[in-house]
Amino acid sequence: MPELPEVETTKNAILPFSGKTLKRIIVNNPSLRWPIDEKLINKIKDVKILSISRRAKYIFLHLEEITIIIHLGMTGTFRIQKLGSNQVRKHDHVVFEFKDKILVFNDPRRFGSLHVTKSIENHFLIKNLGPEPLEDVFNAEYLYKKIKKAGVSTKSFLMNQKNVVGIGNIYACEILFSSGISPKRKIKYLNRSQCEEVVKNTKRIIKEAITKGGTTLKDFYSADGNKGYFKIELNVYDRENEECKACKTKILRFVQNQRSTFYCKSCQN
Ligand SMILES: [Zn+2]
Incomplete structure (x- = not known):
């Protein structure tokens, strides 16, 4: 997707x-x-x-x-x-x-x-959208303020377009792995420095994916233009039962809001 x-x-x-x-x-x-x-x-x-x-x-x-x-x-x-x-x-x-x-x-x-x-x-599709992840308005201060009243998990929060736009299932899993935070954890319990981690990793991963996208632009123009979408190097997403690249624990998968969530239970808590 x-x-x-x-x-x-x-x-x-x-x-x-x-x-x-x-x-x-x-x-x-x-x-x-x-x-x-x-x-x-x-x-x-x-x-x-x-x-x-x-x-x-x-x-x-x-x-x-x-x-x-x-x-x-x-x-x-x-x-x-x-x-x-x-x-x-x-x-x-x-x-x-x-x-x-x-x-x-x-x-x-x-x-x-x-x-x-x-x-x-x-327009009804646009008017309630949150900030762009790469813009300066999406920063630790914004996130720390915004999570206070949220009753949802870290993953649900990040995937809600009203909070920040453009973080889908793959990137949410990867951002939380890089930040060492469990996808199940209630987001309101994150502290200020964890908010900083989440913001930093969001920007890094999205930027990296855009750069990688640039390199596959050639395929876009090819006659059979429907090449699959490119992926960043994935640490947890779609790696159920494979070893965590950081600690060798097996990556777990569970269903959260009807979507597959992948995480490492020893690196993320
Ligand atoms: Zn791990």
């Missing part, structure tokens, strides 16, 4: 379309997580993309009066093709047509989404 670094990489890969004129958008299949509003989409013709940006796991295509908000869901990917090359694939939901290229949004599991809005800040 694409997490923030993958979305950042995807955004960077489609940046060349910034400044280009979007001729039209063809909706092959509107059924995504929310049905695409085809009426609104069909009105978009011959408009310039002013800029392309990312917020949390959303990609924004900023047009003159409106913004297109795209979420990759579980399996959404973009691929770039020459206009007229009739390489069509199953699950090609949306095609953005430019002068000589097309940008195709493919999503087999249909958890992705595409919305059009005049006001991003007030």
Whole structure:
């Protein structure tokens, strides 16, 4: 599932379309997580993309009066093709047509989404989002203050987009391992220096993943553009029963809020 670094990489890969004129958008299949509003989409013709940006796991295509908000869901990917090359694939939901290229949004599991809005800040998907993990506002002070009233586990807290955006299951497990904190522990009991650890490791891991994403950007453009998403070197995630790289204890897995959690019971407490 694409997490923030993958979305950042995807955004960077489609940046060349910034400044280009979007001729039209063809909706092959509107059924995504929310049905695409085809009426609104069909009105978009011959408009310039002013800029392309990312917020949390959303990609924004900023047009003159409106913004297109795209979420990759579980399996959404973009691929770039020459206009007229009739390489069509199953699950090609949306095609953005430019002068000589097309940008195709493919999503087999249909958890992705595409919305059009005049006001991003007030859009229901965007307005309650917490700070970006790499921005300065996400710091130990912010976290220490924020956890005081939280009754949830460290992992649930980090994965809640209202607290900080872009930390999915993989990164939450890895951040907590690097911070030596059990995913089960109530977050309100973390002290100030543990908050510092969590913030430091969050920034390091997200940055590392974005850098790694940069190196696989080449694959994104290849003809069979649907390469799997890259991964950082994982210490605990998906390593059940394998040895902890730090202490050789077997990595444990359990289900927490319907998601698999991986951790080392001797390194994390
Ligand atoms: Zn260990």
